[in-house]
Amino acid sequence: MEKTATGFHWQSLLSLILPARCHACRRYLRDEASPCFCRDCWDTVSLIDGPCCPCCGKPFASEAALSHSPGHLCGDCRERSPYFDRAVAAGWYEGVLAEAIHLFKYRGKTVLARPLGALLLHAMERLPKADGLVPVPLHPSRLREREFNQALLLCDSVKAESGLPVIPDGLERVRETPPQIGLSHEDRRRNVRRAFVPKRPERIEGRRIVLIDDVLTTGATVNDCARALKRAGAERVCVLTVARTPDGFG
Ligand SMILES: [Zn+2]
Numbered sequence: 572m573e574k575t576a577t578g579f580h581w582q583s584l585l586s587l588i589l590p591a592r593c594h595a596c597r598r599y600l601r602d603e604a605s606p607c608f609c610r611d612c613w614d615t616v617s618l619i620d621g622p623c624c625p626c627c628g629k630p631f632a633s634e635a636a637l638s639h640s641p642g643h644l645c646g647d648c649r650e651r652s653p654y655f656d657r658a659v660a661a662g663w664y665e666g667v668l669a670e671a672i673h674l675f676k677y678r679g680k681t682v683l684a685r686p687l688g689a690l691l692l693h694a695m696e697r698l699p700k701a702d703g704l705v706p707v708p709l710h711p712s713r714l715r716e717r718e719f720n721q722a723l724l725l726c727d728s729v730k731a732e733s734g735l736p737v738i739p740d741g742l743e744r745v746r747e748t749p750p751q752i753g754l755s756h757e758d759r760r761r762n763v764r765r766a767f768v769p770k771r772p773e774r775i776e777g778r779r780i781v782l783i784d785d786v787l788t789t790g791a792t793v794n795d796c797a798r799a800l801k802r803a804g805a806e807r808v809c810v811l812t813v814a815r816t817p818d819g820f821g
């Protein structure tokens with residue numbers, strides 16, 4: 572940001588006078604449906620809606636795998652069955668959607684909770700009926716740093732439209748996990764193992780839970796959360812994320 576000798580922020584003043592620009596194409600925004608992005612750019616978000624593994628949601632290359640056996644699981648799920656019952660993601664973690672999640676999570680653009688929540692709602696149609704929403708929690712030290720839990724804001728956005736109750740303290744993160752980037756699948760699993768515990772088992776027991784997070788990478792984090800929720804007596808745990816990386820469950 573430009574700062575003159577008097578400490579005056581020209582950029583801040585200009586931002587009050589001029590309409591905001593689209594973060595992708597820099598065009599001025601008018602009455603766009605999604606904050607931060609123009610309609611044309613937001614429409615480039617690639618949604619995941621083709622054939623996919625009925626458990627982890629990993630997209631299959633063709634319909635062939637499911638044409639004769641709708642319950643056909645991907646290789647990963649056959650090898651090691653996850654704790655969650657089903658995982659779906661709205662779109663691919665790339666382009667405008669990746670940029671939107673970054674702005675939402677690290678740049679404080681919490682206004683994006685609404686359009687990202689709308690994507691979650693759309694993807695939630697592929698999940699069976701649920702009783703409550705649980706956010707993937709942040710470790711308290713990370714929460715202090717970021718000031719908000721993006722997964723909880725997403726839960727609130729889904730609640731506003733679906734009416735499903737949010738159980739904000741369903742899980743607790745008892746161990747901070749180092750960043751997953753650069754780790755092998757096996758190391759990622761080890762990295763998050765036992766990082767979550769059920770905090771309010773009485774609100775989880777016998778319930779059908781939808782666990783919400785922004786991005787699914789390997790699925791190791793949500794799998795550890797699902798393990799804790801099942802231990803608390805959850806009848807079913809489905810995972811709902813805004814995006815997924817092509818990495819797959821591991
Ligand atoms: Zn644009």
Ligand SMILES: [Zn+2]
Nearest residue numbers: 624627645648
């Ligand atoms: Zn799978």
